[in-house]
Amino acid sequence: MGKTVKITVLVDNEAPENLAKEHGFSAWIETDEYRILFDTGQLGALLTNAEKLGVDLSTADKLVFSHGHYDHTGQLPAFLEKNSKAHIYCCPQLRIGRYSCKIGTAPRFIGMPEASIKALASISAGRIHETSCPRYLTTKVGMTGPVPRDVPLEDTGGPFFLDDHRGVDDLIEDDQSMWFETDNGLLILLGCCHAGLVNTVEYIRRISGIQKIHGIIGGMHLVNADEKRLNYTFEHLKAWNPDFLSPCHCTGQSATACMLEAIGSDIVKPGHAGLVIEA
């Protein structure tokens, strides 16, 4: 059977010398039916790397947002300048105001930038699809919508609040991931995975009815995870027995090193801009 999906990482915190890197994430997806942009990154890496990697953003049929953080939504205006046809898929809470409030440092606005909110408001409502539940784009391409948070150990992974004074927790309910049903099992694409890796993967297995995990790529947001959560996550990763794991973006260098040690370099292939996966 032939390959049915090709994923190219466009933006990541890591990149080889010939590509731009930044704190952010974006991936380009090609299937039999569609070209899909998943997130836009934060700054200029999207346009630079798309050009260098031969990706024509004007041909995207769809843009899927994993969640509303600035490092995933920042280049929406640049994308819309190149593309006037793509339909946009996101969870309803994409545009809400949100902050990172680390104790001892000034609160930081980390929501969708003003320019991106404006750009989104400028396109016809018929092109924007808010997803409050799982949904298929084709018979083999799905997106989760909001992910139930069943695992007590898996919090959102940071000091995230809906205000700038640590008043109301931001549960980042808009966090969603995508999956692709391939001949080798599920290929799962994560943005930041604030819903938690175990919550997300188990939910996708449940929705799709497919148990075999072919591979997982994207931000796993383990950057602030303690040892207990890391071990819990690694036990699940091992039990799923994937063919590969490509932690990217916000997984965190030390969590990635621990994952390499726990699961091995045969399976764990840390991601970077320019990485191509076909399945």
Ligand SMILES: [Zn+2]
């Ligand atoms: Zn995030």
Ligand SMILES: [Zn+2]
């Ligand atoms: Zn992120």
